Amino acid sequence: MLRSKGTGRGAGGTNHAVQAANREIPRIMAKKREKRKLWAGVDIGGTKIQVSLFDDDLKRVGMGRCKTRGLAGFPQVFQRIIALIVEVLDEKDIPRSALAGIGAGCPGPLDLDRGIIREAPNLGWKNIRIKALFEKEFKRPAFILNDVDAGVFGEYRFGAARGAHCAVGIFPGTGVGGGCVYEGKILRGRTGSCMEIGHIPLLPGGPRSGAGLHGTLESLTGRLAVASTAAAAAFRGDAPRLHDDVGFDVGKIRSKAIAEAIRKGDKEVEEIVREAARWLGAGISVAVHMLAPDIVVLGGGFVGAMPGIWIEESRRAAEERLLPSFRKIFKIRIAELGDDATAAGAAAWARLMVEK
Numbered sequence: 583m584l585r586s587k588g589t590g591r592g593a594g595g596t597n598h599a600v601q602a603a604n605r606e607i608p609r610i611m612a613k614k615r616e617k618r619k620l621w622a623g624v625d626i627g628g629t630k631i632q633v634s635l636f637d638d639d640l641k642r643v644g645m646g647r648c649k650t651r652g653l654a655g656f657p658q659v660f661q662r663i664i665a666l667i668v669e670v671l672d673e674k675d676i677p678r679s680a681l682a683g684i685g686a687g688c689p690g691p692l693d694l695d696r697g698i699i700r701e702a703p704n705l706g707w708k709n710i711r712i713k714a715l716f717e718k719e720f721k722r723p724a725f726i727l728n729d730v731d732a733g734v735f736g737e738y739r740f741g742a743a744r745g746a747h748c749a750v751g752i753f754p755g756t757g758v759g760g761g762c763v764y765e766g767k768i769l770r771g772r773t774g775s776c777m778e779i780g781h782i783p784l785l786p787g788g789p790r791s792g793a794g795l796h797g798t799l800e801s802l803t804g805r806l807a808v809a810s811t812a813a814a815a816a817f818r819g820d821a822p823r824l825h826d827d828v829g830f831d832v833g834k835i836r837s838k839a840i841a842e843a844i845r846k847g848d849k850e851v852e853e854i855v856r857e858a859a860r861w862l863g864a865g866i867s868v869a870v871h872m873l874a875p876d877i878v879v880l881g882g883g884f885v886g887a888m889p890g891i892w893i894e895e896s897r898r899a900a901e902e903r904l905l906p907s908f909r910k911i912f913k914i915r916i917a918e919l920g921d922d923a924t925a926a927g928a929a930a931w932a933r934l935m936v937e938k
Contacts, residue, residue, distance in 0.1 A: 623929030685932030687732030730759030736927030863899025881917030
């Protein structure tokens, strides 16, 4: 707040000027807020939604989360996304007009040009025109990308894959997602996303995945596959620590519970995770033979809860399956951005698309 130091004949005029200037300050600050360029990154995950707001230097200025509840249907989920974006803006006293663009990391195969979620098997969604819905609601350009593509792009820009010529990301979770950034661009098909590495077949006649395919990377190394096998071990009495902590309810056997059981000495649970990591190594070997990445990023809470096991076993299993000339060309790294990767990558991608 401005204050006058004047006295005498000229003081009255000075005070009026100061008062006028003080009245202008809120208006000037409001205009500055409106002129800010801000980018919204949305992470639509299987269990949670995260909205992060970034300034034009891609520094985060706000964030919010809520549960996905995808099986309730997409219309309800989208209303929660809108409410969450508005909530984050309101918390920072930022008008909608400050948004320059929206990037959304979405599950499943996508039609990138038309902004459609073709199918999200683990959420039960098909043919969702999400880009148009965002643009109708916020009157700003919106861009969609596969959620793992967004996460890998986030790691490429800000995290474990900074400076990589070719970065491949694999994120085991509810499913197993994959993405690739090649020479600064997300690898994609002519109209749709690609790198659906979770659906590559590895074991003929193997267990069935959520997408209805047998013996895929997802059905062998995803968290649900590990939790189901661990639940059976707990039921048999082969995983007493896990049984004591959470019983044998698959829904309760999450990443932290599995890691804690291993820490307490459940050798059977540890071997189940190591076996899953070896299958992940088989998937990595396919990606290395096809793309020759210099960095392979492993991400997600499942990997983050037991990083040593995942890196050790997946590296060994990958090298066993690789041609000698490919064995030392890549490094496996744990993702650095955690839950922020997808939202950060989506916002950075939106900025790149608007300003290119």
